[in-house]
Amino acid sequence: MANKEELAKLITVEAGKVLRESRGEVDYGASFISWNAEEAKRIEGEVLSSLVPGRRTLLVSQPVGVAALVTPWNFPVAMITRKAGPALAAGCAVVVKPSEETPFSALAIAELAHEAGIPPGVFNVVTSSRDSTPSVGTTLASSDLVRKLSFTGSTTVGKLLMAQCASTVKKVSLELGGNAPLLIFNSADIDQAVAGAMASKFRNTGQTCICTNRILVQRGVHDEFVEKLVSAVSKLVQGNPFDESSQQGPLINEAAAQKVENHVNDAVEKGAELLVGGARAEELGSLFFRPSVAVGVSGEMRVTCEETFGPLAAVMTFDDEEEGITMANATPFGLAGYFYSGDPGQIWRVSEALETGMVGVNETMITSENTIFGGMKQSGLGKEGGRYGLREYLETKFVCMGGIAERPVD
Numbered sequence: 001m002a003n004k005e006e007l008a009k010l011i012t013v014e015a016g017k018v019l020r021e022s023r024g025e026v027d028y029g030a031s032f033i034s035w036n037a038e039e040a041k042r043i044e045g046e047v048l049s050s051l052v053p054g055r056r057t058l059l060v061s062q063p064v065g066v067a068a069l070v071t072p073w074n075f076p077v078a079m080i081t082r083k084a085g086p087a088l089a090a091g092c093a094v095v096v097k098p099s100e101e102t103p104f105s106a107l108a109i110a111e112l113a114h115e116a117g118i119p120p121g122v123f124n125v126v127t128s129s130r131d132s133t134p135s136v137g138t139t140l141a142s143s144d145l146v147r148k149l150s151f152t153g154s155t156t157v158g159k160l161l162m163a164q165c166a167s168t169v170k171k172v173s174l175e176l177g178g179n180a181p182l183l184i185f186n187s188a189d190i191d192q193a194v195a196g197a198m199a200s201k202f203r204n205t206g207q208t209c210i211c212t213n214r215i216l217v218q219r220g221v222h223d224e225f226v227e228k229l230v231s232a233v234s235k236l237v238q239g240n241p242f243d244e245s246s247q248q249g250p251l252i253n254e255a256a257a258q259k260v261e262n263h264v265n266d267a268v269e270k271g272a273e274l275l276v277g278g279a280r281a282e283e284l285g286s287l288f289f290r291p292s293v294a295v296g297v298s299g300e301m302r303v304t305c306e307e308t309f310g311p312l313a314a315v316m317t318f319d320d321e322e323e324g325i326t327m328a329n330a331t332p333f334g335l336a337g338y339f340y341s342g343d344p345g346q347i348w349r350v351s352e353a354l355e356t357g358m359v360g361v362n363e364t365m366i367t368s369e370n371t372i373f374g375g376m377k378q379s380g381l382g383k384e385g386g387r388y389g390l391r392e393y394l395e396t397k398f399v400c401m402g403g404i405a406e407r408p409v410d
Helices: 004-015 019-042 078-090 103-116 133-142 155-165 190-201 219-234 254-269 321-329 344-353 386-391
Strands: 046-048 056-063 066-070 094-097 123-125 146-152 171-175 180-184 212-218 273-276 292-295 312-318 336-340 358-361 394-401
Touching: 004 019, 004 103, 019 078, 019 386, 066 078, 066 133, 078 094, 078 103, 078 146, 078 386, 094 103, 094 133, 103 123, 133 146, 133 155, 146 155, 155 171, 180 190, 180 321, 190 212, 190 219, 190 336, 212 219, 212 321, 219 273, 219 292, 219 312, 254 273, 254 292, 254 312, 312 321, 321 344, 344 358
Parallel strands: 066 094, 066 146, 094 123, 146 171, 180 212, 180 336, 212 312, 292 312, 336 358
Antiparallel strands: 046 056, 056 394, 273 292
C-alpha cells in the first residue's frame, strides 16, 4: 500500500500508538478490505425443493441497506475497515461515525476509498465533537434511513444505542466491553505463557478491548510466572511513539491515565502488592503510565471488576481447574479469554467452559480477517470478520414462485 507509512504516522499522531504497532494496524485494516472483496464473489442464494406442484422456492441474499458504523479510537483504521469491508461487499452504503479522539484517520480512509473508486455517497464520514457525539449517535440509531447499526465501544453506550435502535427495529451488532481472563495452569510452558501475557496485556499500552485484564495463575507455578513476568515488564521501553525503539506510548487522554492510577491505588489500599511500576512517567509526559504488575489481587478490587484499559497486569491465584474457571467466568462480560496448559484433556474442558466468544489456547494474538470477532453476555451481539461478519449486512429473502405448470405433452 503506497500510503501505508503516512497512514501509520497519522494513527500515531492521533492515538499515541507506537509507530511499529500503527504499521501493523494498517496491514490489519487492509486485510479486511482484501478479504471481503474476495468474499463478495461468494454471496449466494439457495434453491429449495418445492413440496407443492407448480411452485418453485428459493432464498435470495440482498444488502440490508444503509449501515451506520460507530467506531472507537484505539484502532482508528482497522475498526472502520472491519465494519466497512463486509458492508461494502454486501452492497450497503455506509456512514462512519469515528471517535472524536481520532477523526482524521477516518477522513484519510474516506479519501483512500475515493481514490480506490468507491462511488460518491457510498462511503461517508460524520465527525463530531465530544459534546455532540450523543446527539449524532441518537440520530443514526433512530433514523428510518439507516437499516443497520454496528458499534464498538463501552457496554453503557452500546445498551443506549440498542434501545434507540428499537424504535425502528433495525439490525444491530455490538462489540462491547471486556474483562478478559488469562489462566496459567500448572502444566503450562511458563516462558510461552509470559510471552503471551506480555503480548496481550501491553499491546497498544493496554488499550484494546481484548487485552488481558485479569491474570489467574495456578498456585504451583505462581512464583515462577510472576518472577519472569516482572522481569519482562521491567524491560519494556517507554518513549516517544515515533521512536522506533519505543514499545509503550502514552494513554489516549487524562481520563484514561486517571483510571489506571485509580485502579492501582484501589488495589494497593485493599492489600495488593505492587512489584513494578504503579505511577506515571512524568518525565515523559502526564499521559505516560509505567508498565505495572500487582500481585495478591482479589475479587473486590476495581481492577478485577472494571476494564482497566491501561498497562496494569493484575495477578490473582487459584488452586484447581474448577476454581480457575469459576474465577474467570465471574463477570458479566465475555468477549475474549485465554489460557495456557499442556494437558490435552484440560485444553478441551477449559475451552468449552470459558464463557467468552473467543478463546485463545496457548496463544493470545488470536484475531485475523477470516475469523469471527465477537462476545457473549454483556460483551455484545453479532460477529465481525470472516463470512459470518458479511452475513451481518445481508437480508435473506424467501421467494415463492407459483403458476409454474407442468411441461405440456407434445
